[in-house]
Amino acid sequence: MTTARQRATKLVPLIAAIGVTAFALTGCSAGGSSEGGTTAPDKFSYLSFAENTSIQDTLTALSTGECSAENEALPLDITTQPQASYDQQLQLLAGQDALPVLFASGNTPQVAKDLNTGGKLVDVEQALADLDKSDAIIPAAQSTIDALYDGEQYVLPTEFNVEGIWYNKQLFAENGIEVPTTWDELVAAAEKLNAAGVIPFSADGQDGWPLTRLVGNYIFRDLGPDALQKVADGEAKLTDPEYVKAAEAVADLGAKGYFGPSVTSIDYMTAMNQFLTGQAGMFYMGSWALANFNDPAQNQIGAENVGFIPFPTVEGGAGSADQLAANVGVPLALSKSTYSDDVASWLGCFADNFGSSSLQNQGVITGFKVNTPVEDLPPLTQEVQTQIDATTQSVLWFEALFNAKAATTSQTNASQLVTGAMSPEDFMKAVQADIGN
């Protein structure tokens, strides 16, 4: 007993030393926001998601074309990082005050918000105003950025996507289905397709987000465009009955088998293939999929057979179908610590030419004005562009205003919601718990 006590007494200073060392080590590294000065960079470094090649290709095209003078002064240097570990890489670089000149702003809007709070991002609105290019960003994209980043503008919209339900015109005609404008009509259309042996909705259940997009859209149509802002602000909870109703509506589609067998195992490309080979009648997706729809090698039903339906209204709901769900793709941010005159010149050229170059070379619609008219756009792309031009108010997606934890919980549990493994109440409860309001 005495020996044990003596041993314990000897251990106390050791444990105390360990504690002090640990605290000192961590304390030394606990940097956080630093408002350092500007260091002129010697290259226009761009850090991209490895999976996203369209921005890299557009930048490369600009560097040898419209922005060759800027590229001569400050050569473009592209590095990539897989999307799965991208946020971690940004955290490391930000911690060392070594952010690249231009970079994808992370997997969730929260990452850019945190960087901005730490004083590490260029105020893009001010920078564009200084260059006399305040009108470079189209109003619809501006509205989406405002909604995403609490009214501030520190990102560049390298895409502008609208989302909705794409449908197979031929399958609709063969089964006597009119284009649905209400949720009940949508369910009725799904019922007819299912009865005809066609998968009503093709959906990527493995990633989950195409399923939670349906929940989010239902909420916007039923409760109005500010419904999820209220959740983010703590004025409402996802566990409130009117929010749970949206999860119930989507779970009900799953219970009826409208997502086809084994939705949990369907990944993004399989879902795309199901729609483009005529196995599925409808496909909720963003306009970034136009590249697939316009590719004859992938699209076996033909681009002329693909139609777009804005997410339908919910009867008696406060939202309307012209409030299209929209996003700005992979928004880019500029590092404050490397923002020099040469970088400003690059930004000016970027603002003038990115929209038209991306549309011309990649077929991607961006949030920038198309200053040089692009000829011979595919009809489907033209149709979406018209839809975007007519959009006055957009809504976000289900997880847009949630933190990374709640977004992950939502997306990883989505397939369980539609297979019935998780009840709508439990699904909303799990997401709400991680929102933490």
Place this chain on the structure above:
Amino acid sequence: MLVYTLVMLVPIFWSLGYTVFEGNPIIGFTFVGWDNILQLFTDPKVGDALLFTLKYAIVLTVGQVLVGYGLSLLYVFWLKKASGVIRTLVFFPVVLPTVAVALLFQALFAIAPQIGPVNSLLNFFGADSIDWFASGATAFWVIVIMDIWRSMGFYAVLLYAGLVDIPEEMFESARLDGASGWKLVRHIVIPLSLPVLFSSIIFSINGTLKVFDSVLALTNGGPGNTTTPLTLYMYQTSFTYGEYGYGSSIALMLTILCLLVTLFIFRSSRRDLTKG
């Protein structure tokens, strides 16, 4: 000692220090005292991850060691000198990259876009296909089967090395005394291979408590968090959610768990050996 301090002790103490902070390198760190440790006791996801980790560790340790032991007995008593080729073949999955093995098992148990061999077999016998990755219960068994297949060769070789060390004379005298088959295994082989068996169990339990790559590659912890072990939850918390402090607290919990389990096994082994 300097190298050891730099590469082992400094990161450990550093991580320990994070447990009393919250934040990340972007937003900075704030001192929160015991909040992170207390959160471990109220976070239901920690409970789920801990349960999954323990269930996985127990099932896999039993599976790995039993199958490995069975194979090693097969090598020593039945295949004898001809066991070389079989040993190499069974060991082969150990050297394969985890991601490749995970892709293989995803294809084996697939239901979409194509029906995999396992479901085809079920269909052949008149049963319906199963979406193995749609529920945590079935996904768990796919992970277990994959990891046993991947590691049984290692444990078979480890235990084989222990078995060949048993002097041949022991078997001969036991046989002269009339022992054979199960009796021989029960009274001679198991007692004499106990030290290497315990080593295998310690290896296995510590490895399985820290399972990460196979789960990440096969199910990514899903669906939901039904196949999320503590290690994956720690990784997500630190690097996906940017909560370094809470992530370090989960790491501390895992370290204590590994220490306790190892101590428990050491104590049990000491007691058993003195009895034997």
